[in-house]
Amino acid sequence: MNKSFALAARTSDEALRLRASAVIPGGMWGHQRAAAVPHRYPQFFVGGKGCRVSDVDGNSYIDFMCSWGPIVLGHQNEAVNRAAYGQIEQGDCLNGPTRHAVELAELLVETIPHAAWALFQKNGTDATTACVTIARAATGRRKIVVAKGAYHGAVPWCSPSLVGVTQEDRAHIIEFAFNNITSLREAVDRAGSDLAGILVSSFRHDISRTLEMPTPEFAQACRDLCDAADAMLILDDVRAGFRLHLGGSWEVYGVQPDLSAWSKAIANGWPLAAVTGGESVRDAASRVFVTGSFWYAGAPMVAAIETIRQLHALDAPEYLRRMGQRLRDGLAERASRHGFEIIQSGPPQMPLVQFAGDDDFAIGEAFCREALRQGIYLHPRHNMFLSTAHGQADIDEALDAADKAFAALARRT
């Protein structure tokens, strides 16, 4: 019935948007909602291979979003998918877990210095919510201290939107300013003897803001304040996990959390999340009840094992850093050549490109739109992601495309 919409549309993407507007509220929901897709960007995709993605109108792009993070080894990594298929052809979702639940937990415990154990879920939000619940169970306290504006998931206690959220959902959340030790200390003081934990992202990656790495002093202050209060340090590594350091993103600061939340890149696009934790919270983790119908399925765990094996073999964080730096250096050079002052922030593995003085992102969006025409998929407001499928030649091809985009932008401004 709704297919008749297609007649009025000029592209397959437009036809699908029209059909979607009839059967999906607002046309699409969540972080991929129709209203949030940059102007003239495609909404619907058909597939991906390596570092390239294709939209429903047959356009192919070098992909710097990597499905908003999950794709860390490139789209369609053959060994990962082959491993997952092997399990699916025996059985994926069963009456109990497969041996791979144990093997993956063992692999995480070997890989992550602070981890004595692991639990598995489906969404990053499942993992952050479980961490908060476990921290409260471990301490018998309620207050969770979080950075203002940080994204920790999309359920009422943490959603960036307050629509449909009650005050009580946030009753025990206390905010501080990221990287501001004084502000953190004040928030901890406000929690007083009711402090269950500090929940903090690996780095500040709030949408539509310049990315910001934690200072080593801030990371250490998080640890010290938790130690002083017998509270739990929870690292939200959902977005950055496995790209900055395989042992957890704060290993570079020598700061170990009590609990970490993982998801996104853990299984190269197969749906999985994990909580890891230390010995001191093992008992609490065994007492909380967190579960889901698909949480024990074998295939995503097999995919995770193969993903982490490849990430180790490739020394992925260093490889991604090198490629990200090549992209960053090249963009800086080309922007300057065309007379633009750009601000590049975040770790090279998860970059953001902004234009100086471009507070409303108008120039950034125009640039990304030009870049899209030249065959690279960038995001103007959200941190981007690299994968190990991005080779030097791909980065250089992307830089040539970016050069043309800067040139087109220069002609228009």
Added chain:
Amino acid sequence: MNKSFALAARTSDEALRLRASAVIPGGMWGHQRAAAVPHRYPQFFVGGKGCRVSDVDGNSYIDFMCSWGPIVLGHQNEAVNRAAYGQIEQGDCLNGPTRHAVELAELLVETIPHAAWALFQKNGTDATTACVTIARAATGRRKIVVAKGAYHGAVPWCSPSLVGVTQEDRAHIIEFAFNNITSLREAVDRAGSDLAGILVSSFRHDISRTLEMPTPEFAQACRDLCDAADAMLILDDVRAGFRLHLGGSWEVYGVQPDLSAWSKAIANGWPLAAVTGGESVRDAASRVFVTGSFWYAGAPMVAAIETIRQLHALDAPEYLRRMGQRLRDGLAERASRHGFEIIQSGPPQMPLVQFAGDDDFAIGEAFCREALRQGIYLHPRHNMFLSTAHGQADIDEALDAADKAFAALARRT
């Protein structure tokens, strides 16, 4: 390292349990937690085919749990998996949705009378939580009325456990007794002008309790009370959905909810959940922010389309009812032959078998253990599930096995 545990174990299952106890809190978490697996039941599985599952020690069982619900067409349904593979080999988790998100939403709108739109998630809990958030957004009110003891998910606002849960998480939850219109009315009165909605399961399927279908009067009262208060009727069809009626489990009562939560059987084991709703809540659904990294992935949606197509073609609810009734009649006859009085409850598609006077489930657990030895996998406390892969011959084979189990039980008691 932990593999050395295996040396002390007599079975593969025991070896895995020992390894799990080192790296997974409590050995396994959630509804599949080690402590909740019936005594001498296997914890770890390798696969399934049709209506049979196999554990890690090479034992095969006729499966009456169907992976706790997701498997509705039998394990390894070839057409479902082939369809999903077809998408995975193009790309599953991408920068945007595939066309299948639209096609599946269209299919649900065609299939479900109350549905004008659909949203997709990963967990049943995602769907029930989104329903509550949408109901609050639609009404601008806060109170949600739920049946005492009902399972609506495993996050703080609804978890069956209070460990790590704060009072505020439940601040706006008001309880009533299922099927008790007076109690329902009192709960609605207590909510007063702050009633956002009534959240109710398709039938009463609380663990360790006799199952109970809603009376038609109770179902209608839920609808009428919501209408009178301009509140939202939310049907939690996560567990029963697609087994009792393809248009929603309360279609048989002629009662249509404003919002429904779906998951489990929607994609025959591929991870997916959905919220469907009517025109009056479309705007609210477009305003709430609910999302997840893997929610837009194409393969589970393709799997859902093929699953629902097959369920339609097979008239699955009626087929499952017939097979469930055959099982029920056969069990009644054999129990009686061996001198046992059993209580069979719930819809035939999702049965529970209890023994009269067996308040601590000791007889039920002993019976299920004997049945397991005879090659059928039953659950003593939780509703079971049938699939369309259960043929008459399988049911009859299961009844023969049950007969031997009753005989063994009779010898022991």
